[in-house]
Amino acid sequence: MNETIMAMSGIDWAYLGAAVAATGGGIGSAIGITLVSNAATGVVTEDPDKFGRILPLAAMPGTQGIYGFITALLVFIFFGVFEGAVDITAHEGLRVFFACLPVAFVCMVSGIYQGATAVGAAGMVARRDEDAGRALIFPALVETYAVFSLIVTIIMMLYVTTG
Amino acid sequence: MTRIRAIADPVRYGFAVGRVRVLEGRLLGHTTFERLLDARDYDRQRRILADTVYADHLEGTATPDDVERALDASLVELYEDFLEHANLPDPIVAYFRTRHDFENLKARLKAEALGMEIDGLLTPLGSVSPEVFGGAAERLPSGVREAEARIKLTLSGDDDTVPPEMIDAAVDKEMFASLSTIANESKSEFVQHLVALEADLGNVRAFVRGRVRELPVADIERALVPGGVIPASTFVAYYRLPFEEGVNRLSTSRSLSLADPEAIADPARLDVALDALVAREIRAHRRTSIGPDPVVSYVLARRAEVTALRTIIIGTFSQVPVERLRERVRDVS
Numbered sequence: 001m002n003e004t005i006m007a008m009s010g011i012d013w014a015y016l017g018a019a020v021a022a023t024g025g026g027i028g029s030a031i032g033i034t035l036v037s038n039a040a041t042g043v044v045t046e047d048p049d050k051f052g053r054i055l056p057l058a059a060m061p062g063t064q065g066i067y068g069f070i071t072a073l074l075v076f077i078f079f080g081v082f083e084g085a086v087d088i089t090a091h092e093g094l095r096v097f098f099a100c101l102p103v104a105f106v107c108m109v110s111g112i113y114q115g116a117t118a119v120g121a122a123g124m125v126a127r128r129d130e131d132a133g134r135a136l137i138f139p140a141l142v143e144t145y146a147v148f149s150l151i152v153t154i155i156m157m158l159y160v161t162t163g
Numbered sequence: 164m165t166r167i168r169a170i171a172d173p174v175r176y177g178f179a180v181g182r183v184r185v186l187e188g189r190l191l192g193h194t195t196f197e198r199l200l201d202a203r204d205y206d207r208q209r210r211i212l213a214d215t216v217y218a219d220h221l222e223g224t225a226t227p228d229d230v231e232r233a234l235d236a237s238l239v240e241l242y243e244d245f246l247e248h249a250n251l252p253d254p255i256v257a258y259f260r261t262r263h264d265f266e267n268l269k270a271r272l273k274a275e276a277l278g279m280e281i282d283g284l285l286t287p288l289g290s291v292s293p294e295v296f297g298g299a300a301e302r303l304p305s306g307v308r309e310a311e312a313r314i315k316l317t318l319s320g321d322d323d324t325v326p327p328e329m330i331d332a333a334v335d336k337e338m339f340a341s342l343s344t345i346a347n348e349s350k351s352e353f354v355q356h357l358v359a360l361e362a363d364l365g366n367v368r369a370f371v372r373g374r375v376r377e378l379p380v381a382d383i384e385r386a387l388v389p390g391g392v393i394p395a396s397t398f399v400a401y402y403r404l405p406f407e408e409g410v411n412r413l414s415t416s417r418s419l420s421l422a423d424p425e426a427i428a429d430p431a432r433l434d435v436a437l438d439a440l441v442a443r444e445i446r447a448h449r450r451t452s453i454g455p456d457p458v459v460s461y462v463l464a465r466r467a468e469v470t471a472l473r474t475i476i477i478g479t480f481s482q483v484p485v486e487r488l489r490e491r492v493r494d495v496s
Binding site for chain 2: 037043044122
């Protein structure tokens, strides 16, 4: 195991970072959407007119997966993976890997908890149509930290490419 | 564990809670009950209920029997359309259905003991088809069959004619033992708490009614059901004390801490006081964001609503004074 790690090249570390970011964000979104969609389906079963008001809540945990995807794309674009010729040192690759971690972990956790928060918000919308706007705010607060993690990841990657 | 629950509960109960959030908005409010009480005429009451879930069931009804059947049908619909199609874990469904199986078992044993026809005594709300209870014991599900065997063994030592209240007590013991097992399987603290509370309140009823009828301690011991927080030995010890003192001491227990001891000591106010305790529990758990609590609370609230409707409508047919009906109608909204 140690030998495999020591033998990893710069691009191997960068790929690992991209994979971890996309996977973490994807897991968070998949679980988060499942949680809120269950409740949303129940609400719409009893009151189909609420579909439009519930949909933004169900879609909200999907952003974490998008942030993971963006992070992976940035790794590929910044380090010329699409152009074919990739030449980064193991040290740089490791820094890219670390840069991907904020999105990987924060998006996984926040996606799940945003889904759990959105379940309660769906209950608010089910009771009163007028609360649809307010109901979006609470899950959106969880989103803040996913956005912060993406910003930190981008800044760290910019530092790697320019520094 | 808490983290696993944060994911598991929305997955298990999300769909049902979503439905409940819409359906609880359709529960009848205090104003509707007041209007029904003031109507004093069944046609007017039916018009008040025209926009509710009961409208279809009450259509064409004219007599108290029709109303009883219509309200039973609304409960059957609640169990079949909601409970069975809400992707709920089996123990949660069993918590509601099993008590009706034991209700049917009571009917079976009483019909047998008193030589009555069982038809008309059975409810369709259980997990087992009511026809099964009219047939041979071998057709009963194993749990109910074993309970019946144990009950018959308990009652076999008594006289040839077993009084119906002894059948009730024996079946209730089996039912609460079964409900306690179901509550533990449900892993829901709320369901476990509710079963314990129901057992305690059932025992309080037996305690108070026993004292009023001056029954011997042995009869009370036989009537006490398992599964409560207050041990049977405590009930027996307090039963030997003067009535007021016994009730006052019982009132300090956790289950009864919010009840008025004077109401508990008064058999005419006892049921309302104890039902208010259950209603308070239900209201407290309705607001839980996710999990079994809102679902269980909703079904119990609907059951209480049907009971209140039954009291008001049948009371109106029987010309019971409004104030008396008002006292008996539980605050379910």
